[in-house]
Amino acid sequence: MFRTLLASLALLLSGCAPTEETGPVVLAASSLTEAIEAAADAWEAQGHLRPVLSFAGSASVARQVEQGAPADIVITADEQWMDWLAEHDLVDADSRRDIASNSLVFVRRDQQVALPTGSGWQPRRIAMADPDSVPAGRYARSALEHAGAWQAVEAMVVPAENVRQALALVERGEAELGVVYATDARTVPGLVTDALPLPEGVEVLYPAAILASSTSQDAGAFLEFLSSREGGAILCEHGFSMPGGRTPC
Structure with missing residues (x-):
């Protein structure tokens, strides 16, 4: 590659x-x-x-x-x-x-899709840059761990080569949720976004x-x-x- x-x-x-x-x-x-x-x-x-x-x-x-x-x-x-x-x-x-x-946000096409930081979350495919090698993915994992949600979503992660590919997966409906940079979310109109705070002291x-x-x-x-x-x-x-x-x- x-x-x-x-x-x-x-x-x-x-x-x-x-x-x-x-x-x-x-x-x-x-x-x-x-x-x-x-x-x-x-x-x-x-x-x-x-x-x-x-x-x-x-x-x-x-x-x-x-x-x-x-x-x-x-x-x-x-x-x-x-x-x-x-x-x-x-x-x-x-x-x-x-x-x-930069900062992180959840992105989704459907407002009704629940976020994994709340109670009653149903497993959904969640797109993000590869958390093992790509910065956006590492930040996403850190933020989800901080929110106490990583264990719930880890098996549902759809890893992408970079943050733009993760965003495209959500845009095409191939993943119900995504975690991307706030700046990338701005490039696709119509997506629902919600902030995903990073742990204190961590900055993108x-x-x-x-x-x-x-x-x-x-x-x-x-x-x-x-x-x-x-x-x-x-x-x-x-x-x-x-x-x-x-x-x-």
Whole structure:
């Protein structure tokens, strides 16, 4: 699977002009798709070369980096995968920073489908990103454990490769419930959403860093833009929050 993703990225880049004529290549968690695309548009509008963007689950993104994907910036949906990249000396540790945070929600098409945090819950298929490897799934399991509901739902989990696939399962009616990021739920109108609190002290963070192998002269500048007040405002417009509650959200 990872080789396929790497090959796809190489094919994407093969149609681009030489490195000096393109913007930095960004590998990012799929839940950031609309927000990073909007940030890239704003960056290009300021007269810069538009970044080349590729989105996948954080595990897939990290493996692409490990396998030598020709990229410049990586953004994951949790600290664990970024820590893994740092431990393997694949990112510039000094460039690392958290650019956004998120929250979890239940999603369902039918208001009458009960949530597993209440009494009288009937077992339902519940879609989420794979809790064994994907950040959104790990956060979902942590939140459900905190709510005392994980034991009830574990056998009914329909694991997905990333949070967007979990959302699609609910949208198509292949799962009655889902746990996704609040920002992803915004992309599908008509779904019923309910907050799923995380345990105290746990925060969904999006760390970003420049790859140790980066050759782009604009990588640092674009990462600074994402971390700036202007870049933060774009992320906020797409439903993200700033880590620690800092402005502009």
